[in-house]
Amino acid sequence: MKITAVDIFCGIGGLSYGFKQEGIEVVAGFDSDPSCKFAFEANVGGTFNDVDVKALTGAKLKKFLAKDGFRVLIGCAPCQPFSSYTKRYRKKVNNSKQDTRWQLLTEFARLVKETKPDVVSMENVPSLVAHPIFQQFVDQLKALGYHVTYARLRAERYGVPQRRTRLVVFASRFGAIEIPKETHAAKPVTVREAIGKLPRIKAGEACSTDRIHFGRGLSPINLKRIQATREGGSWKDWDEELQLKCHKKQKGKSFRSVYGRMRWNEPSPVITTQCLGIGNGRFGHPLQDRGISIREAALLQSFPKKFLFAPAEQPINQLVLARQIGNAVPVRLGRVIARAIKGHLKAASKNARAAA
Structure with a gap:
């Protein structure tokens, strides 16, 4: 079973490296910070592309997504706009200045639409769910035929020695991806x-x-x-x-x-x-x-x-x-996300063979 992935907003590759450790090849990463190039390429092995996601086209992205096997698009849109989101700001939701603040998530949705990968996964701050653009993002994925699941994952309950709660979104063409079960809830790493x-x-x-x-x-x-x-x-x-x-x-x-x-x-x-x-x-x-x-x-x-x-x-x-x-996305959390996707695609492949 061949799985290849491309990482949008890859940074130095915390998420991608977790995927690599789980046996999923990350063939390329895209980020507007050129200082991340060495670490991404030296550790992940994929090609680093210094490009603003707003200038990235689906046609360019498709060149890296394999034509055979399963294709996965992963990423973590920079979270600063979402982490500063407050109740006070929520009351000003009609403020026209907000449009550019949430644009990166909109661009992510655009790239999904233009490339139609088999699986999409996004990681971000939990407060993102309180903003209308998150539901718009989910609705866009569903409209494209994806089954969407998401949850707040506490990193320390998955073996990361750090209290860090993150929103993880899964979207698949083959059915719902199960939220990973906690592995270290009783005994976190100190x-x-x-x-x-x-x-x-x-x-x-x-x-x-x-x-x-x-x-x-x-x-x-x-x-x-x-x-x-x-x-x-x-x-x-x-x-x-x-x-x-x-x-x-x-x-x-x-x-x-x-x-x-x-x-x-x-x-x-x-x-x-x-x-x-x-x-x-x-x-x-x-x-x-x-x-x-x-x-x-x-x-x-x-x-x-x-x-x-x-x-x-x-x-x-x-x-x-x-x-x-x-x-960066904690590497161990990246592994957890990759493992869930890999297990899901393994089951999808088995079902496809059984139906053939």
């Missing part, structure tokens, strides 16, 4: 299990054997702050002289996670593009007096150690890697 065996490093120090295991430097005041923070704690652990002015205001009391440390025996919080800064969330190492390293962020996103993020001869740009890793 921060300790994911990063606990890495060499100890200090803030501003690089590991001698792993160049992306680097502790970002801290100012003297921030070093004192992280030293004053207990495991799982935050700025609320500090003496008053260490607190920022905003923390002392009434509205600042709601920022409970900033300058926080992770907990060893729990999954991490969501790894974001800003995960290297201790002031951006609970991104402090559970025990060591520093923020997490790029390597630790990658492992918490379930990227394996063998994944290559940059050419050996190229200096590491921590901020670029943090953005790429934070934007």
Whole structure:
């Protein structure tokens, strides 16, 4: 049974790499960020295409979709517009400025219509379902003859060492794809299990054997702050002289996670593009007096150690890697999605043979 896939909004290939690990060949990826090219091609093996999805035509996409076997189109439209969606914005749904904010999902639907793959899968933030464009997307797929299923999947319940809830959509021409059953609901993978065996490093120090295991430097005041923070704690652990002015205001009391440390025996919080800064969330190492390293962020996103993020001869740009890793679909979640599709297509192939 031959299955080939193409990844729209591929980034460095977290989703695609998960598909590769499940034996599904991802022949091409499309993304408007050229900095992702090396990692995608070096690890996934498909062709990276630096192109804005709005300029991508179905004709070009079809060149990569195999004519034989099953054809799969996957992707994760950038989620910033959807994650900032609020009740207040919902009341302004008729605001004409909204049209361009949701255009990427519309473009995804257009490409599905122009290429008609056998299976489509999209991953995004859960709040997307609250916006009318999501139902429009689902209705468009159904109108094209697809059977659509979707659910909010909690990544930590599928073996990702991170609390990250994502909306996963499946659409198939052969029937409904079952939502994957949880595998780690009772015993999630912890921060300790994911990063606990890495060499100890200090803030501003690089590991001698792993160049992306680097502790970002801290100012003297921030070093004192992280030293004053207990495991799982935050700025609320500090003496008053260490607190920022905003923390002392009434509205600042709601920022409970900033300058926080992770907990060893729990999954991490969501790894974001800003995960290297201790002031951006609970991104402090559970025990060591520093923020997490790029390597630790990658492992918490379930990227394996063998994944290559940059050419050996190229200096590491921590901020670029943090953005790429934070934007990625966790690899293990990609595997879960791929496994569901593979099982579905195996059954469809068996049914087709039985009917012949």
